[in-house]
Amino acid sequence: MFGVNENYQKLPGSYLFSRIAGKVNAFLQANPDQKVIRLGIGDVTQPLAPAIIDALHRAVDEMARAETFRGYAPDLGYEFLRSAIVENDYRARGCDISVDEIFISDGAKSDSANIQELFADCSRIAVCDPVYPVYVDSNVMAGRTGTYDAASEVWSDVIYMPCTMENGFVPEFPRETPDIIYLCLPNNPTGTTITKEQLQGWVDYAIKSGAVIIYDAAYEAYISEENVAHSIYECEGAKTCAIELRSFSKNAGFTGVRLGCTVVPKELRCGDVSLNAMWARRHGTKFNGAPYIVQRAGEAVYSEEGKAQLKEQVAYYMRNAAVIRDGLKEAGYTVFGGVNAPYIWMKTPEKMSSWDFFDYLLEKANVVGTPGSGFGPCGEGYFRLTAFGSYENTQEALERIRKSGC
Numbered sequence: 001m002f003g004v005n006e007n008y009q010k011l012p013g014s015y016l017f018s019r020i021a022g023k024v025n026a027f028l029q030a031n032p033d034q035k036v037i038r039l040g041i042g043d044v045t046q047p048l049a050p051a052i053i054d055a056l057h058r059a060v061d062e063m064a065r066a067e068t069f070r071g072y073a074p075d076l077g078y079e080f081l082r083s084a085i086v087e088n089d090y091r092a093r094g095c096d097i098s099v100d101e102i103f104i105s106d107g108a109k110s111d112s113a114n115i116q117e118l119f120a121d122c123s124r125i126a127v128c129d130p131v132y133p134v135y136v137d138s139n140v141m142a143g144r145t146g147t148y149d150a151a152s153e154v155w156s157d158v159i160y161m162p163c164t165m166e167n168g169f170v171p172e173f174p175r176e177t178p179d180i181i182y183l184c185l186p187n188n189p190t191g192t193t194i195t196k197e198q199l200q201g202w203v204d205y206a207i208k209s210g211a212v213i214i215y216d217a218a219y220e221a222y223i224s225e226e227n228v229a230h231s232i233y234e235c236e237g238a239k240t241c242a243i244e245l246r247s248f249s250k251n252a253g254f255t256g257v258r259l260g261c262t263v264v265p266k267e268l269r270c271g272d273v274s275l276n277a278m279w280a281r282r283h284g285t286k287f288n289g290a291p292y293i294v295q296r297a298g299e300a301v302y303s304e305e306g307k308a309q310l311k312e313q314v315a316y317y318m319r320n321a322a323v324i325r326d327g328l329k330e331a332g333y334t335v336f337g338g339v340n341a342p343y344i345w346m347k348t349p350e351k352m353s354s355w356d357f358f359d360y361l362l363e364k365a366n367v368v369g370t371p372g373s374g375f376g377p378c379g380e381g382y383f384r385l386t387a388f389g390s391y392e393n394t395q396e397a398l399e400r401i402r403k404s405g406c
């Protein structure tokens with residue numbers, strides 16, 4: 001009789017977004033005439049930019065002719081895309097990253113879940129609380145997190161770094177020494193970030209304590225402030241201690257197209273072992289390359305017209321962020337984020353729990369957000385709204401929240 005990976009049985013039930021969908025569906029069944037505005041899930045709504053559509057069309061036509069048809073893509077990615085990433089995301093910012101340190105993938109979710117395979121089973125992970133759930137859940141599946149306490153919602157072997165209003169959402173160095181530190185900056189869900197100097201502090205800490213940083217830069221395109229790093233490799237020494245994850249989902253609307261990349265510097269070693277060589281081996285065995293068509297679309301992100309169009313797209317979402325942030329502030333709410341990220345993180349009013357506020361907004365304003373407690377215990381008492389809706393819906397949602405009288 002076969003056995004199963006028992007670690008899967010340890011995962012707490014009901015994924016956050018299925019629970020939200022269940023509540024919204026029940027509400028709509030009971031109130032079929034209401035128009036619900038969804039500012040919950042972090043998915044984009046604007047169409048792909050024209051430069052990307054053109055590149056997709058051209059690549060599709062190439063696939064229709066024997067002379068230009070492409071089969072399996074190289075597992076580490078096409079050179080044209082890896083070079084464009086190196087030039088635009090790294091060299092242009094003074095980061096000395098080379099093409100053979102870039103690994104093209106189908107997105108940051110799979111890379112952020114898979115990267116833990118490179119590390120010893122006994123590694124201790126440290127995560128911010130609240131946190132993008134994939135970092136913890138992928139380590140649960142690998143059996144690295146100990147036992148789960150349902151009452152406190154914490155894993156015995158995970159080091160949590162609280163990020164709350166009290167510490168300005170800046171994680172503090174943990175008392176116990178971690179082996180793997182996950183940092184997502186700008187942050188999902190809090191929409192906040194840290195300065196380049198603070199990030200340098202984390203790099204110095206990782207080097208001193210022999211830890212590796214998994215740096216998720218999925219929201220890098222939304223940074224508007226000068227003193228915020230766009231890549232961890234802007235920090236001195238980061239190439240010896242950090243892996244960076246990038247996504248095309250939020251800067252270019254590829255959530256349904258699927259493209260990402262991971263940077264594993266050659267200087268990142270554990271004794272004699274190169275993590276770059278390990279990730280290349282892993283990619284070669286378990287991944288068969290992102291589609292040619294999609295990689296050509298990714299290349300177009302870095303063309304002059306692509307850059308100009310995407311700057312406008314990001315500005316469109318950030319105008320929504322300003323509508324939400326300013327509107328909530330005017331209505332008397334305590335609000336964070338929305339300056340360097342497309343997420344607004346608000347304090348729930350009158351000490352309401354995150355789920356109570358979710359129900360309240362759904363009932364009274366017909367607006368859907370995400371309860372902060374779904375991202376970890378320190379998210380309790382907070383609520384996340386995203387700027388990824390249309391401008392008109394965002395304005396209407398704010399009007400309704402203001403009128404809901406909470």
Ligand SMILES: Cc1ncc(COP(=O)(O)O)c(C=O)c1O
Nearest residue numbers: 107108109132188218247249260
């Ligand atoms: C922090 C963070 N990392 C990664 C992802 C997933 O990105 P991708 O669409 O590239 O898989 C998301 C998506 O919401 C995210 O919020």
